[in-house]
Amino acid sequence: MSRIVEPDPSAFSGEDARFVRDFAVLCGIGAAEHGGVHRLAGSAADGEQRRWFAELLKSEGFSVEFDRIGNQFGLLEFTPGAPFVVVGSHLDSQPTAGRYDGAYGVLAAAHAAFGLASQWRLAGIIPQYNLAVVNWFNEEGARFKPSMMGSSVYTGKMPLAEALATVDASGVTVSEALSSIGCLGDGPGPVAAFCAEIHIEQGRSMERNGVTIGVVDSNWAANKYEFVVHGEQAHTGSTVIEDRRDALLGASLLVVAAREVADLFPGVLHTSVGQLDVYPNSPVVVPSRVNLLLDLRSADEAVLAEADDLLHQRIREIEAAANVSIEQGSSHSWPVTPYQPEGVELAEKTAANLGLSHRRVKTLAGHDSTNMKDIVPTVMLFVPSVDGISHNEHEYTRDEDIVAGLHMLTNVVRSLCNGELSSGAADD
Amino acid sequence: MSRIVEPDPSAFSGEDARFVRDFAVLCGIGAAEHGGVHRLAGSAADGEQRRWFAELLKSEGFSVEFDRIGNQFGLLEFTPGAPFVVVGSHLDSQPTAGRYDGAYGVLAAAHAAFGLASQWRLAGIIPQYNLAVVNWFNEEGARFKPSMMGSSVYTGKMPLAEALATVDASGVTVSEALSSIGCLGDGPGPVAAFCAEIHIEQGRSMERNGVTIGVVDSNWAANKYEFVVHGEQAHTGSTVIEDRRDALLGASLLVVAAREVADLFPGVLHTSVGQLDVYPNSPVVVPSRVNLLLDLRSADEAVLAEADDLLHQRIREIEAAANVSIEQGSSHSWPVTPYQPEGVELAEKTAANLGLSHRRVKTLAGHDSTNMKDIVPTVMLFVPSVDGISHNEHEYTRDEDIVAGLHMLTNVVRSLCNGELSSGAADD
Numbered sequence: 001m002s003r004i005v006e007p008d009p010s011a012f013s014g015e016d017a018r019f020v021r022d023f024a025v026l027c028g029i030g031a032a033e034h035g036g037v038h039r040l041a042g043s044a045a046d047g048e049q050r051r052w053f054a055e056l057l058k059s060e061g062f063s064v065e066f067d068r069i070g071n072q073f074g075l076l077e078f079t080p081g082a083p084f085v086v087v088g089s090h091l092d093s094q095p096t097a098g099r100y101d102g103a104y105g106v107l108a109a110a111h112a113a114f115g116l117a118s119q120w121r122l123a124g125i126i127p128q129y130n131l132a133v134v135n136w137f138n139e140e141g142a143r144f145k146p147s148m149m150g151s152s153v154y155t156g157k158m159p160l161a162e163a164l165a166t167v168d169a170s171g172v173t174v175s176e177a178l179s180s181i182g183c184l185g186d187g188p189g190p191v192a193a194f195c196a197e198i199h200i201e202q203g204r205s206m207e208r209n210g211v212t213i214g215v216v217d218s219n220w221a222a223n224k225y226e227f228v229v230h231g232e233q234a235h236t237g238s239t240v241i242e243d244r245r246d247a248l249l250g251a252s253l254l255v256v257a258a259r260e261v262a263d264l265f266p267g268v269l270h271t272s273v274g275q276l277d278v279y280p281n282s283p284v285v286v287p288s289r290v291n292l293l294l295d296l297r298s299a300d301e302a303v304l305a306e307a308d309d310l311l312h313q314r315i316r317e318i319e320a321a322a323n324v325s326i327e328q329g330s331s332h333s334w335p336v337t338p339y340q341p342e343g344v345e346l347a348e349k350t351a352a353n354l355g356l357s358h359r360r361v362k363t364l365a366g367h368d369s370t371n372m373k374d375i376v377p378t379v380m381l382f383v384p385s386v387d388g389i390s391h392n393e394h395e396y397t398r399d400e401d402i403v404a405g406l407h408m409l410t411n412v413v414r415s416l417c418n419g420e421l422s423s424g425a426a427d428d
Numbered sequence: 429m430s431r432i433v434e435p436d437p438s439a440f441s442g443e444d445a446r447f448v449r450d451f452a453v454l455c456g457i458g459a460a461e462h463g464g465v466h467r468l469a470g471s472a473a474d475g476e477q478r479r480w481f482a483e484l485l486k487s488e489g490f491s492v493e494f495d496r497i498g499n500q501f502g503l504l505e506f507t508p509g510a511p512f513v514v515v516g517s518h519l520d521s522q523p524t525a526g527r528y529d530g531a532y533g534v535l536a537a538a539h540a541a542f543g544l545a546s547q548w549r550l551a552g553i554i555p556q557y558n559l560a561v562v563n564w565f566n567e568e569g570a571r572f573k574p575s576m577m578g579s580s581v582y583t584g585k586m587p588l589a590e591a592l593a594t595v596d597a598s599g600v601t602v603s604e605a606l607s608s609i610g611c612l613g614d615g616p617g618p619v620a621a622f623c624a625e626i627h628i629e630q631g632r633s634m635e636r637n638g639v640t641i642g643v644v645d646s647n648w649a650a651n652k653y654e655f656v657v658h659g660e661q662a663h664t665g666s667t668v669i670e671d672r673r674d675a676l677l678g679a680s681l682l683v684v685a686a687r688e689v690a691d692l693f694p695g696v697l698h699t700s701v702g703q704l705d706v707y708p709n710s711p712v713v714v715p716s717r718v719n720l721l722l723d724l725r726s727a728d729e730a731v732l733a734e735a736d737d738l739l740h741q742r743i744r745e746i747e748a749a750a751n752v753s754i755e756q757g758s759s760h761s762w763p764v765t766p767y768q769p770e771g772v773e774l775a776e777k778t779a780a781n782l783g784l785s786h787r788r789v790k791t792l793a794g795h796d797s798t799n800m801k802d803i804v805p806t807v808m809l810f811v812p813s814v815d816g817i818s819h820n821e822h823e824y825t826r827d828e829d830i831v832a833g834l835h836m837l838t839n840v841v842r843s844l845c846n847g848e849l850s851s852g853a854a855d856d
Contacts, residue, residue: 140712224711233524235819236700238793240632246700249684256684270665278705283702364663393661
């Protein structure tokens with residue numbers, strides 16, 4: 001288990017030191033017990049960090065606005081009317097989560113922008129594109145499903161009304177949650193020309209290979225399913241075993257089957273059940289219903305298709321073995337999609353110029369940039385995670401790596417603002 | 429699946445017809461969608477049925493009181509100062525449960541008492557013991573654990589303070605719930621000399637054997653465990669499979685193992701997991717903790733001991749296979765214990781006199797009488813369940829059987845009130 005070392009600004013100077021100092025402050029908002037954070041989307045802690053972040057942006061001369069789904073933008077216009085380079089990530093977290101996931105990318109974006117703005121002001125340079133720092137709403141999908149909600153609405157992949165009406169487990173809507181923390185705007189947000197995001201890897205490939213910068217060239221494909229296992233309520237004491245239609249037994253066999261399918265494709269298939277709810281969930285009642293979320297992910301679409309077939313074959317066997325029926329509810333999937341190759345090349349050139357070791361990587365997790373790359377040229381960067389730990393309070397990335405990532409992001413954003421990449425769709 | 433036929437008083441006369449009519453009214457309180465009831469202990473529906481039951485008892489000349497744990501008593505004193513024959517069951521239910529479980533026994537007790545009181549008044553008979561109809565609090569243990577709470581406090585098996593401080597899933601205490609429905613008294617309740625309870629079988633043995641009255645001679649032994657499976661939070665997408673410590677995978681293997689152990693002892697061992705809670709239960713987080721309740725039951729203590737050994741051996745294997753640790757939390761168990769043989773004989777003689785087919789049976793489920801038999805001689809009776817369905821809205825017992833049970837109970841209670849059984853501990 002990694003040991004988190006507190007961020008230490010004294011080892012750095014200038015913008016780097018200010019960035020590390022601000023990151024240490026941000027870690028204290030919604031802090032959890034074991035070094036992590038607990039800042040669910042639209043919660044009081046999320047409101048607190050958004051107010052803090054707004055003040056930080058304003059103090060550097062950025063104007064702050066929320067769009068109609070609560071995405072928070074810090075805008076700096078050099079050329080009125082020109083589209084924006086949108087750079088950032090998300091501040092919301094999973095329950096009892098790590099402090100780096102998302103938050104690092106938002107704060108690195110802000111300090112990259114601060115550094116560039118200050119250099120350009122001093123040198124009297126007017127870049128071709130304007131600059132927008134973004135904190136996307138509800139990337140995690142922990143309180144409100146699905147994940148990547150803010151960027152999905154921004155990119156037109158999810159209808160606004162559907163997102164705003166989404167409820168959490170206690171019936172609070174996204175609209176109510178955003179209003180309660182004063183973060184619901186009414187516009188569509190700034191027009192994007194390019195996008196950049198930096199994030200921790202959440203895996204061990206970069207650490208294992210001794211690489212400081214990961215240049216993401218594509219995302220894994222994923223199939224995400226909601227299953228409902230239907231059984232029959234019965235008395236756990238008196239009902240004979242052969243009469244039982246135990247929904248929890250069926251669900252448990254499905255959880256085990258998902259792992260067994262992963263074990264058939266070592267290293268190239270990830271499967272999981274993260275959420276599982278039992279009804280009536282009473283000590284002496286055989287459960288009649290279990291709802292669960294199951295996902296399959298692979299960088300190889302052929303593997304994913306084969307795994308999917310195997311899983312559905314297992315489901316039919318489980319229905320017979322446990323005397324239950326398994327209903328497939330709403331599901332969604334995404335294919336392997338590449339980030340624009342010219343963005344990948346730009347990032348590789350930038351890393352080389354900075355003397356930073358780098359390597360092409362794939363993202364196994366979803367990110368807001370996965371949405372953004374479908375509408376504008378997008379650069380996605382990783383820094384290493386110690387032991388690959390993520391969605392866990394012990395998530396940790398070393399100070400030297402978060403600062404190297406800041407340098408990398410700053411230079412990529414400079415290139416994008418200067419129009420070094422062929423322009424994005426919104427600029428056509 | 430059994431089809432519930434609505435109770436039809438017109439097929440009966442006198443006390444029988446009044447009983448069936450009252451049962452039909454009771455089925456309407458806290459009625460669920462598919463013919464069952466949803467009347468959790470201390471809920472608004474429980475308050476409603478307790479007020480209704482109090483009015484019914486008062487209208488027949490019984491005085492109504494609640495003891496310090498919310499057990500509801502209808503008292504009729506013939507001989508001031510004499511101890512009571514306590515007869516009844518429980519009105520609380522599981523979520524979306526059947527209408528017969530508990531409620532039948534409470535209402536049959538009331539009408540048995542009404543019939544006897546009326547006969548004795550007319551004949552000028554003063555029985556040796558007084559009569560108490562009881563509605564035990566929280567037999568089900570669905571909202572507040574453990575089950576059989578009211579009779580456990582009454583019989584001194586559970587400390588009052590511990591019971592009153594027990595909280596439900598939203599933090600409401602038993603004391604608060606009982607106060608909110610006006611059912612928290614302060615006394616110890618009436619002194620018992622004998623006890624009788626009638627209940628549906630919740631199994632198919634009587635139906636299969638064509639028997640109308642089951643005379644319970646003992647209960648199955650049970651081991652009930654709370655297990656906590658400990659894993660490690662991680663990202664479901666990016667964390668490689670061999671790094672995962674998935675608490676839900678471990679819990680699922682345990683659910684499956686419990687069934688596999690039952691399958692090794694066909695017909696003589698019942699195992700189940702009725703309750704299972706996942707943390708953090710978020711779509712993209714590998715669960716770090718699962719709490720679950722697992723029980724093993726058998727009429728054969730040697731089988732139970734062997735099954736218990738096998739289960740714990742499987743737990744060690746699961747810990748290794750899923751890279752989790754499994755902690756055994758609070759647990760309780762009870763041995764096979766007999767009901768007093770002289771009570772069994774009294775019940776058999778009574779059934780024979782009434783011309784009712786009868787058979788000795790064991791109870792697989794716990795009942796309040798299981799507690800009461802440890803302090804006073806207790807008679808436990810069953811009537812058949814169609815298809816053995818219970819803890820399910822489709823639970824059903826035919827009108828002719830519930831009325832036959834009423835006759836049986838009335839005659840047993842008459843014998844107990846007349847001192848035909850050697851007196852109980854409390855009368856020594």
